[in-house]
Amino acid sequence: xxxxxxxxxxxxxxxxxxxxxxxxxxxxxxxxxxxxxxxxxxxxxxxxxxxxxxxxxxxxxxxxxxxxxxxxxxxxxxxxxxxxxxxxxxxxxxxxxxxxxxxxxxxxxxxxxxxxxxxxxxxxxxxxxxxxxxxxxxxxxxxxxxxxxxxxxxxxxxxxxxxxxxxxxxxxx
Amino acid sequence: xxxxxxxxxxxxxxxxxxxxxxxxxxxxxxxxxxxxxxxxxxxxxxxxxxxxxxxxxxxxxxxxxxxxxxxxxxxxxxxxxxxxxxxxxxxxxxxxxxxxxxxxxxxxxxxxxxxxxxxxxxxxxxxxxxxxxxxxxxxxxxxxxxxxxxxxxxxxxxxxxxxxxxxxxxxxx
DNA sequence: GGAGATGGGACAGCCATATTGACGTATCTT
DNA sequence: AAGATACGTCAATATGGCTGTCCCATCTCC
Numbered sequence: 560x561x562x563x564x565x566x567x568x569x570x571x572x573x574x575x576x577x578x579x580x581x582x583x584x585x586x587x588x589x590x591x592x593x594x595x596x597x598x599x600x601x602x603x604x605x606x607x608x609x610x611x612x613x614x615x616x617x618x619x620x621x622x623x624x625x626x627x628x629x630x631x632x633x634x635x636x637x638x639x640x641x642x643x644x645x646x647x648x649x650x651x652x653x654x655x656x657x658x659x660x661x662x663x664x665x666x667x668x669x670x671x672x673x674x675x676x677x678x679x680x681x682x683x684x685x686x687x688x689x690x691x692x693x694x695x696x697x698x699x700x701x702x703x704x705x706x707x708x709x710x711x712x713x714x715x716x717x718x719x720x721x722x723x724x725x726x727x728x729x730x731x732x
Numbered sequence: 733x734x735x736x737x738x739x740x741x742x743x744x745x746x747x748x749x750x751x752x753x754x755x756x757x758x759x760x761x762x763x764x765x766x767x768x769x770x771x772x773x774x775x776x777x778x779x780x781x782x783x784x785x786x787x788x789x790x791x792x793x794x795x796x797x798x799x800x801x802x803x804x805x806x807x808x809x810x811x812x813x814x815x816x817x818x819x820x821x822x823x824x825x826x827x828x829x830x831x832x833x834x835x836x837x838x839x840x841x842x843x844x845x846x847x848x849x850x851x852x853x854x855x856x857x858x859x860x861x862x863x864x865x866x867x868x869x870x871x872x873x874x875x876x877x878x879x880x881x882x883x884x885x886x887x888x889x890x891x892x893x894x895x896x897x898x899x900x901x902x903x904x905x
Numbered sequence: 906g907g908a909g910a911t912g913g914g915a916c917a918g919c920c921a922t923a924t925t926g927a928c929g930t931a932t933c934t935t
Numbered sequence: 936a937a938g939a940t941a942c943g944t945c946a947a948t949a950t951g952g953c954t955g956t957c958c959c960a961t962c963t964c965c
Contacts, residue, residue, distance in 0.1 A: 584878070585859075585866045586798065587901050589772070591885035593791075594897050596769040597812070599762070599888050615951055618766075625759065631913060639770070644952055646914065668912040668961045686758075693758045696887030700880065705757070707873065707880020712764035714869030715772050724767050728760050786921060804942065817923055819943065841932045841941040 588711075595696075602688040610681065612651065617685060619648050620674070623658060624682040625727055628671040630663065637723065657681055761884070768869075775861040783854065785824065790858060792821050793847070796831060797855040798900055801844040803836065810896065830854055 600614065607617055622637050623629065629637075635645055649672070652658040657678035663669030674682060697705050716724055725731070773787065780790055795810050796802065808818055822845075825831040830851035836842030847855060870878050889897055898904070 581867070582863070583901070584870065585863045587882065588866045588870070588878075589794075589862050590798075590897060590900060591882055591889075592765075592769055592772065594893065595885035595888035596765055598890055598893065599765065613950060621762075625763075632911095640951085641953065642913075643915080643954085647951080650914095663912090666912080666962070670913070689762050690755070690758050692888055693761045694754070696884050697757065697761070699887040700883040703876070704880030704883040705761075707877030708884035709760065709764055710873040710877040711869050711881035712768035714872040715768035715865055716764075717771055720767065720771065724763060727763060728756070788922060805940095813922085814924065815942075816925085816944080820922085823943095836941090839933070839941080843942070 599689065599692045602692050603685045606685045606688060610655065612655075615644075615648050616652060619645065619652060620657065620678065620682050620685070622727075623672045624674055624679065624686075627673040628661075630669045630671060632669075634672060637727075652678070772862065772865050775865050776858045779858050779861060783828065785828075788817070788821050789825060792818065792825060793830065793851065793855050793858070795900075796845045797847055797852065797859075800846040801834075803842045803844060805842075807845060810900075825851070 603617060604614070607613060618638060619634065622634060626633075631642070631645070631649075635642055638645060649658060653660070656675055658672060659675050659678075660670040660672055663671055700708070713721065713724075776790060777787070780786060791811060792807065795807055799806075804815070804818070804822075808815055811818065822831060826833070829848055831845060832848050832851075833843040833845055836844055873881070886894065886897075
């Protein structure tokens with residue numbers, strides 16, 4: 560067919576370029592990352608809507624569940640948003656009784672965030688959807704693919720953030 | 733330490749549960765997917781800001797570049813947004829001379845979307861950042877990891893959407 | 906003990922991106 | 936000719952970000 564090949568509308572013939580495969584591989588990764596991320600994310604929207612919350616609330620909930628007693632500034636760094644934005648989210652969560660705070664022990668200016676029992680129950684319920692999606696993708700792909708999946712994604716995280724991510728996962732090295 | 737283990741604040745001792753590893757693996761995937769996606773995405777913000785555009789514009793630009801002459805309804809399906817939302821984005825893009833439309837050949841109600849020469853140049857420039865990020869992650873992980881990365885992500889895309897994704901990538905089977 | 910730095914909170918206003926609902930027009934199908 | 940389809944548009948609303956500014960409590964350091 561005379562239809563232009565993808566992403567080469569004004570370029571050379573696709574198979575002539577030595578970079579063609581590389582570009583195809585990159586685009587494939589970009590697209591799968593986009594669709595994989597958005598579809599997994601969508602899987603929790605229904606559960607969130609039941610509580611009148613959004614994805615921003617889930618992200619906070621998730622990381623507080625993941626690392627109880629983390630401080631507001633740690634959470635800010637993880638989420639990469641401003642404290643005003645996070646403030647709104649945390650207010651919503653605590654007014655619903657899902658999150659509670661205590662003053663820091665060594666530094667009383669800090670607030671240590673953790674989930675209430677209701678918060679744990681809610682996060683667990685939302686996590687079910689994530690678990691289902693990830694588990695079936697893992698199962699279909701096999702263990703070797705899983706480690707490859709992790710390795711590539713780690714490489715996508717900039718050096719300066721990688722420690723933060725691995726620390727969440729108990730890989731302090 | 734007596735600090736509660738992540739995600740088991742009210743649960744059993746982490747190493748006692750037979751599901752612990754699985755939960756850890758799932759959370760690791762969820763987190764890496766989140767950080768990998770957001771960090772890659774951020775890498776194009778600067779380029780977009782130069783044109784006064786946002787990520788929504790880039791997504792449209794990307795998929796039009798990827799599959800020239802796709803129709804509005806095809807793009808709507810790919811992006812999973814409403815036509816009102818897409819309408820605004822497409823208006824921005826065509827008023828900047830980045831996207832042009834032609835009437836469909838077999839069905840003149842359709843509009844076939846493609847990039848102008850300026851649009852191609854701009855998308856190519858943005859793609860550079862994506863290529864850099866993905867390429868270095870690919871290079872660091874190795875070919876076997878790359879295929880694993882793809883396999884897991886494919887598994888995250890629901891059955892009903894998988895054909896659409898693979899078609900973009902020229903894998904019509 | 907006092908000065909300044911830091912952790913956290915809050916008010917105000919704005920922007921980007923999405924939504925629902927209703928309606929209009931051109932074109933295709935039957 | 937009638938209805939369905941592809942696309943566009945107006946209007947109102949929600950979400951989740953942002954900047955700027957100011958505040959209080961507490962810690963650190965001289």
